[in-house]
Amino acid sequence: MTGSSRNQVKEIRYQPEGSYPYGLEVFRVSDLRRRTSPKGMRRTYGYTFYMLILVTGGQCNQMLDFQACSGGAGSMIMVRPGQAHNFGEGEDWDGWIVLVRPDFLRAESSREDPRTGFDIDRFPAYVRIDAVDLKRAESAIEWMRQDAAFNDESSSEHSQHDPGRPAQFVEDIQSHLRYCFYALVSWIAITYRDKRTDDLRRRPAVMRFHHFKALVEQHFVEWKSIGAYAIEMGCTERSLTRATLDAEGISAKEYVSRRLGLEAKRLLIHTDWPVGVIADHLGFKEATHFSKFFRRVAGFTPQQFRSANGTSTHP
The missing domain is CATH 1.10.10.60 (Homeodomain-like)
Incomplete structure (x- = not known):
């Protein structure tokens, strides 16, 4: 992530480190803290991408569009482009962060069927999932992280599965990550849908x-x-x-x-x-x-x- 200052508030743009080629990136909140100052973690930002945050431990009090989103393990927040967000004052919690470029959600390859029926707006801004579903969600996110690591030439996954890393491989992983994200978000939206319907x-x-x-x-x-x-x-x-x-x-x-x-x-x-x-x-x-x-x-x-x-x- 990189930020450009407007006033004293930063707008964060999607820009992974190095030559990472995908439109989806996964890392831990604790990883973000290690490369960001405490003051930076407490600032309010705007984003040009989607950010799914899953709390896995501790208690947080994040702010989304100037409203508190408090919760412990199992709390999921979907931050959309243009919304105002900060991670709150507390530092005794951890979780997963999934960054997604808006254009990543639209298949670019003509070989992919664009009629997926996927609609990210069905996902609520905040949802609390139970302990069993938390394990499933963590596993799904962890697999996305590992699959995205295939691109890393220093990783064992890359050396075993993709010694040449052709362009087709990158395109296939991009498509795979897209549908993994579709599956995760659609599952949560269906499971925790508005029961009134x-x-x-x-x-x-x-x-x-x-x-x-x-x-x-x-x-x-x-x-x-x-x-x-x-x-x-x-x-x-x-x-x-x-x-x-x-x-x-x-x-x-x-x-x-x-x-x-x-x-x-x-x-x-x-x-x-x-x-x-x-x-x-x-x-x-x-x-x-x-x-x-x-x-x-x-x-x-x-x-x-x-x-x-x-x-x-x-x-």
């Missing part, structure tokens, strides 16, 4: 919320009225609010406000844009309107939020 009486409301959630991701800047979403979905505002209350415990209007507030937080710490520019980018006609909105959803002014997160203030 099994209830035929509640399934329509659950599906309605997921449709709403997808639309919010696409249109939260320009569509601030719940009516716009209800029209697009062909339902009433009341049914949309009921579905959101059932899924998230908040109204549909509040859900859109929180998503807009989250984007504002990301922009405040990951860019050095003035508050007025951020306000305009998020569809506010006046910076004062944005500041009032942000204070309501975050409890701070934009400048206070920047200062609290270690970044300089911008008027």
Whole structure:
């Protein structure tokens, strides 16, 4: 991983050490600590790749998009590109980290069937798996690490299985790692799926919320009225609010406000844009309107939020 500074917050790009050729990399949290300063481990970063973190021992208190993700062994966190994340203050825990480039998830070879049905968005941001499944997940990740080590010319695996390491070998391992990752994530998503979808009486409301959630991701800047979403979905505002209350415990209007507030937080710490520019980018006609909105959803002014997160203030 390498970082480029924007403000005082780093955006981490996928760049493995040496000549490692694959779009997936596996290592331990303890390995990352050995090559990163304690201060660096506690910083908040943005990423251009996916990062799956599996806690295998100890107790951690990571932060994902400014929300605590606490847990011990069996806690899994999926960090997506653009999200704000840090590993927390504690150092008495360990786990696996799997880094995945977004383009790695799409098969480039014409020989591979692109219709895999794999959808990484089905994977929750946070899930807690039981002890039996933890062993299975650890084993799957360990095998990915070992298989990726075939590329290392100094490893015994390379010398025994691939003395010449032709390009075809690298392509085959890349494909193999891709489907190993598909299998791991799909298994977790299926095993720990939203059980409410099994209830035929509640399934329509659950599906309605997921449709709403997808639309919010696409249109939260320009569509601030719940009516716009209800029209697009062909339902009433009341049914949309009921579905959101059932899924998230908040109204549909509040859900859109929180998503807009989250984007504002990301922009405040990951860019050095003035508050007025951020306000305009998020569809506010006046910076004062944005500041009032942000204070309501975050409890701070934009400048206070920047200062609290270690970044300089911008008027």
